[in-house]
Every structure is written in C-alpha cells, then in structure tokens.
Amino acid sequence: MxxxxxxxxxxxxxxxxxxxxxxxxxxxxxxxxxxxxxxxxxxxxxxxxxxxxxxxxxxxxxxxxxxxxxxxxxxxxxxxxxxxxxxxxxxxxxxxxxxxxxxxxxxxxxxxxxxxxxxxxxxxxxxxxxxxxxxxxxxxxxxxxxxxxxxxxxxxxxxxxxxxxxxxxxxxxxxxxxxxxxxxxxxxxxxxxxxxxxxxKAKDVDWWGIALLATAVGSLQYVLEKGHDDDWFSSGTIILLTVTAVFGLFFFIWRELSFRKPIVELRVLQNGNLRVGTILSFIMGFGLYGSTFIIPLYTQATLGWTAQQAGMLMIPSALTTAFMMPIIGQMLQKGVKQQYLVALGMLIFFIYSFWGYKILTPDTDSHAFFWMLIVRGLGMGMLFIPVTTLALSTLKGQQIGQGAAFTGMMRQLGGSFGVAAITTYLARKNEVHRNDLVSHLNINDLDVQQRVSGMQHAFISKGMTPDVALKSAYKALEYNIMKQAAVLSYMDVFLGLGLMFLICIPFVLMVKSNKGKKIDLSEAMH
Incomplete structure (x- = not known):
C-alpha cells in the first residue's frame, strides 16, 4: 500500500x-x-x-x-x-x-x-x-x-x-x-x-505465450471483421483462420496455466465476480460499439444523411454519458451497490433499444432520435464504471491489474463480435423481409395496379415514354420494397440488442457483494 x-x-x-x-x-x-x-x-x-x-x-x-x-x-x-x-x-x-x-x-x-x-x-x-x-x-x-x-x-x-x-x-x-x-x-x-x-530474464519470458496469443486473437479478429464479406464458411481462408483461432486459444490456455511466469495470468479468472464482470464487459462492448455502428449506418444508407450529419446525431448521447459519469462515481463512493446500478443501466439500455425499434421508418425525422439517444447516454453512463468495479471488487493487489486486462480485452472483442453479428444479421434479415414483402405483392391486385399506374403517369408527366415510364415505376416499387425491408431489419437489430441486455438483468442481481468494504481501485486497470 x-x-x-x-x-x-x-x-x-x-x-x-x-x-x-x-x-x-x-x-x-x-x-x-x-x-x-x-x-x-x-x-x-x-x-x-x-x-x-x-x-x-x-x-x-x-x-x-x-x-x-x-x-x-x-x-x-x-x-x-x-x-x-x-x-x-x-x-x-x-x-x-x-x-x-x-x-x-x-x-x-x-x-x-x-x-x-x-x-x-x-x-x-x-x-x-x-x-x-x-x-x-x-x-x-x-x-x-x-x-x-x-x-x-x-x-x-x-x-x-x-x-x-x-x-x-x-x-x-x-x-x-x-x-x-x-x-x-x-x-x-x-x-x-x-x-x-x-x-x-530472457529465458523467463513467455515467448510461446506471446506467439499463441497473437495468433489466436489475430485470427479471431480477422474472422469477425471479414467473415461477412467472404460469406463466412464458404471461404477457405475463414475456415482455416477459425481452426487456427480455436487451436491457438486452446494451446494458449494450456501454456499459460503450465508456464511458471505466464504473460497473462489466467488463474485470476477463478474469481466469480471477475468472471461475471468479464462477460458483462463483453456485452457492454457489444451494445456500445454495436449501437455506435448501426445508427450512422441507418441514417446514411436509409435516410440519405451525410457522414457529418450522422456523426453529429450521436453527440447529445455522448454528452449525457459524460454528465452521468461523475454522478455514478459519487454514488459508488457512497456505497451504492454496483449490481443495482448495472441492472438499472441495462434496463435503461433496453428502453432505448425498444424505443429505436418503435420509431424507425423509411423517413424518420432527426428530432425523433434526440430523446432516444439521451436515454442511450444515460444507460451507458450507468454501465461503464459499475461493471468495471463489480469485476474487480473482490480482487486484491496485483490481481486487480491482471483482472482488468480481461475486462478491457473483452470490451474490445465484444465490439468486434457486435459489429460482425449485426452486419451478418442485417444481410440475412434483409433477404427474409424482402421475400416476405414481395410475396404480398400480387400484380393482379387492384391496389398494386393503381400504385404502378400512378407512378407511371408521374414519370410520363416528366417526359418519359409510356414503356420507359412503366419500367421506371417497377424500379421505384422495387426500391421502396428494399428500403422497407432494410428498415424492418434495423428494427429487428434494435429489438435483439435490447432483449440481450434485458435477459442479463437477473444474472447481474445474483452476483455477490463484497460486504463491508468500499471498492479500492488502487491498481484499477491493466
């Protein structure tokens, strides 16, 4: 000390x-x-x-x-x-x-x-x-x-x-x-x-541990980032690197548990709170990076905003989180249990996700996002510090730094998993929703005929010939279907993210407290 x-x-x-x-x-x-x-x-x-x-x-x-x-x-x-x-x-x-x-x-x-x-x-x-x-x-x-x-x-x-x-x-x-x-x-x-x-000394350095860690994590990160682009397991490279990641991780764990001076001290994961905190860090990374990825994507691809407009939209959420951080710090200092703050933060994140699910349309107005993103900022503000302190609360001395390395890495990996999972899920759901919408479109249906005819006349009034105008009307209809399918896919992602956080709440409340001791973050992270 x-x-x-x-x-x-x-x-x-x-x-x-x-x-x-x-x-x-x-x-x-x-x-x-x-x-x-x-x-x-x-x-x-x-x-x-x-x-x-x-x-x-x-x-x-x-x-x-x-x-x-x-x-x-x-x-x-x-x-x-x-x-x-x-x-x-x-x-x-x-x-x-x-x-x-x-x-x-x-x-x-x-x-x-x-x-x-x-x-x-x-x-x-x-x-x-x-x-x-x-x-x-x-x-x-x-x-x-x-x-x-x-x-x-x-x-x-x-x-x-x-x-x-x-x-x-x-x-x-x-x-x-x-x-x-x-x-x-x-x-x-x-x-x-x-x-x-x-x-x-040089002979005590865990060179094999370093090599196996770099191989396992590097391969896993590649698979997560590039899997969707390469159509996952139809690519030989993805299969090879998945196998490399699995075996690399297996031998890395074996090496670290048997070497006298491991580069990563895995035994610290015997601590129950740290295991829970590590999982929560992963989920938090999933939600933080996933939502930071999906909102600019939706506003640019579906609503046609510029990169700067999409980025500016996220600023109120970030400022809310910044405002919340000192308040949460003070509450922890006064002995409020981390479990309650984490559970409340997860509930608020669910509310934000469900709100997103309800307001998405092919032409959602920018004002509709404001309060929803303020709620996201509140939720994230209530998660970051309590999750970290919960993970480290029953560790002592040097274990604190070792345990914190896991929470940091899992937050990063959670973000990578989040972006990879969302990208793949969006592509799959887009196809499902498009097929579903097309199946409801019958060319003999009077409403459909009137819609196509109305668009054809609008194109003719702009100087097109009737046959070109008809083709343009069908193209416009296809574009509307694709846009609607994309919106439905984004809605599914928001709902899925929210449910993931909601399901975690009971498990968080079951975590034991470190009674009678305020958390000392003296060696807090890494």
Whole structure:
C-alpha cells in the first residue's frame, strides 16, 4: 500500500497527468472510428476495392486486441512511464506514416503498428489516472477516464467527416502528430512508475505465450471483421483462420496455466465476480460499439444523411454519458451497490433499444432520435464504471491489474463480435423481409395496379415514354420494397440488442457483494 500511496499526485501536477492520460486514451479511441467516414476517399485515392480498404479498420483492431492482455506484463518489464511514452511515440510516428502511405497494404501495415501503440495508450492511461488519486477519490478518477472511453467512439465520425469534407483523408492521421508530441513530453516530465519486482530474464519470458496469443486473437479478429464479406464458411481462408483461432486459444490456455511466469495470468479468472464482470464487459462492448455502428449506418444508407450529419446525431448521447459519469462515481463512493446500478443501466439500455425499434421508418425525422439517444447516454453512463468495479471488487493487489486486462480485452472483442453479428444479421434479415414483402405483392391486385399506374403517369408527366415510364415505376416499387425491408431489419437489430441486455438483468442481481468494504481501485486497470 505504501508503494501505491507514493504515486498519488496533488494540485497542478495531478491535473496535468490526468489531462495527458485522457488525451492519450481519446487519441486511441477516436482513431478506431475516425477512419470509418474516410474509407470512400481512401478507396478512390489509393485505387483499391472496398474489401481491401476495410483492412484499414481491421488491422488497427487486430493490433489493439493483441497488445491489451500483455500491457500489464510489458509495463513491469520496461517501467510504466517508459512503456507509455514509447507507445505514444509509436502511435504518433505511425500516424505520420499512415498519412504518407502511397499504397493500400502500406497503409494497412502502418495501421497495425499504430494499433499496437494505441492498445497500450488505452489501458495504461486508466492505471495512471487511478493511481494519481487518493483512494477516496478513485470512483471519480474512474468517472473521468470513463468519459473519454464512452465519448471517444462517438467523436470519431463527426470529426472524420469534417476533416474529409474540408481537407483530405491523410489529415485524419496528421492531427495526431502535434498532440502525440506534447503528450510524450508531458509523460516523460510528469508520469512516475511504480516500483516493480525484478524484471523477467530472457529465458523467463513467455515467448510461446506471446506467439499463441497473437495468433489466436489475430485470427479471431480477422474472422469477425471479414467473415461477412467472404460469406463466412464458404471461404477457405475463414475456415482455416477459425481452426487456427480455436487451436491457438486452446494451446494458449494450456501454456499459460503450465508456464511458471505466464504473460497473462489466467488463474485470476477463478474469481466469480471477475468472471461475471468479464462477460458483462463483453456485452457492454457489444451494445456500445454495436449501437455506435448501426445508427450512422441507418441514417446514411436509409435516410440519405451525410457522414457529418450522422456523426453529429450521436453527440447529445455522448454528452449525457459524460454528465452521468461523475454522478455514478459519487454514488459508488457512497456505497451504492454496483449490481443495482448495472441492472438499472441495462434496463435503461433496453428502453432505448425498444424505443429505436418503435420509431424507425423509411423517413424518420432527426428530432425523433434526440430523446432516444439521451436515454442511450444515460444507460451507458450507468454501465461503464459499475461493471468495471463489480469485476474487480473482490480482487486484491496485483490481481486487480491482471483482472482488468480481461475486462478491457473483452470490451474490445465484444465490439468486434457486435459489429460482425449485426452486419451478418442485417444481410440475412434483409433477404427474409424482402421475400416476405414481395410475396404480398400480387400484380393482379387492384391496389398494386393503381400504385404502378400512378407512378407511371408521374414519370410520363416528366417526359418519359409510356414503356420507359412503366419500367421506371417497377424500379421505384422495387426500391421502396428494399428500403422497407432494410428498415424492418434495423428494427429487428434494435429489438435483439435490447432483449440481450434485458435477459442479463437477473444474472447481474445474483452476483455477490463484497460486504463491508468500499471498492479500492488502487491498481484499477491493466
């Protein structure tokens, strides 16, 4: 405990450390979604296909997920301050290389390296913030960090849309450079490392564990990101990588449980609360990234909004979450049980999802989304800190950092699973709803004939010949059917997401409390 107390900061120094850590976490998270709106420009500029350009997102995610579980070990090897500063430098330098890339695979390679630097920024910044605050203020420290994590994915699309509309796509990477340089200098000047036990010697390093983890997680991430594009198991590559992921994971678990100094301490999962917290982190990632993915997709593809308009829509939700974070931090500090907050957050997220299910139409007005997204912001605000503290509440000492690595990785993987599952589900449901709608259209039906005739006359009045006008009327009818099928598919996704959260509530309430002890997040994350 003495060593922990020595890391507590006060006054201006603590403010500088907090800002530096939050800026680094935001850099990492914003970069996960900022490229989404620039893919089209990259495709044209680099002369590549949409499938290939999708690798710009995939490579970053793979780099992220591989490095997250190793962060605790790497911090001990090199000292937290050095490792954090080196990660910022790697991230910043790779941002410069990404902006200068002249070919798609060059850009993908630099994005992978940027993801390796970025994964460390996200997880180490949380530990730095938490340990800079005295124990009684650590709920607030979690709240400050949580604001960045929840707001980050939402800031990406509007910021990316603005930069792409007003400048060009390399600038979405160049904006990281001045921020990265300042953050590196502040880290080297102000951040301190805890005193760790002796470092592992080369022969004690779990090289096989590192290789198996990278292989298993990298393969799994590829399958999730690319499965839909390659039609899942009709692709030889997807089958091969699925088998690789399964065997890689099996041998990784065996290695970590038998090696004397494992890179990821799996035994910590014997703790019941941590197991529940890890599952809840996965579900939270599924909901957070899934809903951040589906709303801009719906508004752009179905309602025809621009990338910037779609991104701006999410801002009230993010601000609501930011407003909620300190309040939740205070409630936890006063001893309110995490289970109740998590259960309430899940219920609110269900209400948001059901609301979305009810209001979607082929021409939903932007005002209809406002209060629904405010409710989403409330729900997410009530989930992030309580889920983290619930997972770590019955762990002690070094286990806290090890356990937190799992919650961080599972949140990222939950997001990947969410996006992959939603994409596949939408494609399948689109086909089902389209066939269902077409089966109800009978060309001999008087209503259908009148509708087609009305559209034909409208096209004739615009100067078309009767036969061309008739073809155009049928095309317009087909377009309306496709649009209606898409809306029905989005409605199904909203309802499915909501039900997933609703089903979890009884299980959350069954989790045991850590009675008589306020949660100390002294080594809170990674």
């Amino acid at each position: 003495q060593q922990q107390a020595s890391l507590v900061e006060y006054g201006a120094r603590r403010v500088i450390i907090t800002i530096t850590a939050i800026v680094c976490a935001l850099l990492e998270i914003v970069d996960t979604t900022i490229v989404n709106v620039a893919l089209n420009d990259m495709k044209g500029n680099l002369g590549t296909t949409m499938t290939e350009v999708g690798w710009v997102i995939t490579a970053y995610a793979i780099g992220n997920v591989i490095v997250v579980p190793m962060t605790s070990w790497l911090s001990q090897q090199f000292g937290r301050r050095n490792y954090f500063a080196a990660s910022i430098m790697l991230f910043t330098f790779c941002s410069f290389l990404c902006g200068n890339a002249t070919g798609i695979w060059e850009l993908v390679a630099f994005r992978f390296l940027q993801g390796i630097g970025g994964g460390a920024l996200l997880v180490t910044s949380q530990t730095i913030i938490t340990e800079s605050y005295p124990p009684e203020k650590r709920g607030m420290a979690q709240a400050i960090y949580g604001m960045g994590v929840i707001i980050g994915p939402t800031l990406g699309p509007p910021l990316g849309g603005y930069i792409v509309d007003n400048f060009s796509w390399p600038y979405i990477f160049y904006i990281n450079i001045p921020i990265g340089i300042i953050a590196t200098l502040l880290t080297l000047q102000f951040v301190r490392s805890p005193k760790y036990a002796e470092k592992s």
